[in-house]
């Protein structure tokens with residue numbers, strides 16, 4: 036696709052000439068008026084699309100993740116700068132979020148309390164017009180979505196440095212829910228405390244995964260402090276708020292939410308630290324043109340079983356991103372394979388590979404086909 040071929044527009048004034056601030060601001064005011072009028076017009080059209088979908092039961096019925104992914108990819112393809120792709124994507128997500136909320140805001144369950152990275156993932160994917168529903172555990176997120184109290188849930192599944200979050204994967208073994216999307220979030224960790232002084236710190240609270248992401252930093256800077264895992268980073272911040280000798284590792288957000296000072300940060304050992312979240316819902320959506328499918332495959336415990344699962348995928352030219360085996364809880368030494376592949380379940384070659392796979396596997400569950408994360 037042709038991209039980034041146009042030269043960026045020239046700046047409003049040369050380096051040497053003094054900037055006519057009043058004139059430039061007049062230009063900006065004019066552009067803002069146009070942007071505002073266009074956003075209003077867009078919102079009217081989105082409302083029309085909503086009406087065309089008929090009198091539906093709830094906000095969730097108006098939501099079209101595949102269409103949103105296409106819109107955002109278009110934004111990235113058209114971007115000639117000077118703003119970065121992820122900045123423009125954020126702005127357009129907010130516009131769509133607001134357009135959708137005209138019907139009724141989506142309710143999104145996440146591992147709370149407020150200030151967690153899960154909340155950041157919700158806001159990144161659904162925008163600020165969606166209503167976040169902080170819940171006590173990832174299991175509760177599954178339960179509330181299944182019960183229809185939340186439209187979707189956002190749950191962490193994988194960290195670039197720590198690998199799979201197996202407790203999340205295991206919930207799919209018994210859940211009827213579907214994966215409707217994925218969110219990748221750069222995770223920056225901060226050491227937060229009430230006093231802001233590192234020498235006061237005798238205990239550091241955080242989620243076990245966050246403690247692991249900062250292990251080397253902690254060893255170097257607070258070697259004698261006790262490291263205490265708790266249910267979430269926000270819970271850690273809540274505890275740090277109550278004692279001068281305690282600190283929390285959490286996102287920068289949590290400092291504002293819980294009134295803590297930043298002692299140090301970012302302190303994650305790997306600068307590319309990224310967590311992948313899944314969006315879970317009650318139904319599947321059509322293809323977006325660049326999709327991923329998550330499968331859960333049960334096979335009899337026999338020689339060559341894994342090879343026979345992967346062979347049809349390879350033969351049909353389906354790309355595989357990830358495979359993970361977990362105890363299936365169906366019998367001793369029985370395993371389920373969690374496999375992420377490229378493509379949508381309704382489209383070839385994946386649909387053909389799955390037909391082949393069904394001949395051999397005891398059970399193949401399509402956990403979901405969903406748009407590949409947009410930055």
Ligand SMILES: O=C(O)C(=O)C[C@]1(C(=O)O)C=C[C@@H](O)C=C1
Pocket residue numbers: 081084085097098099100102103106130131132134135
């Ligand atoms: O295209 C649609 O189906 C719409 O409802 C419009 C729109 C948008 O603002 O672009 C809004 C919400 C949907 O999730 C997808 C797209």
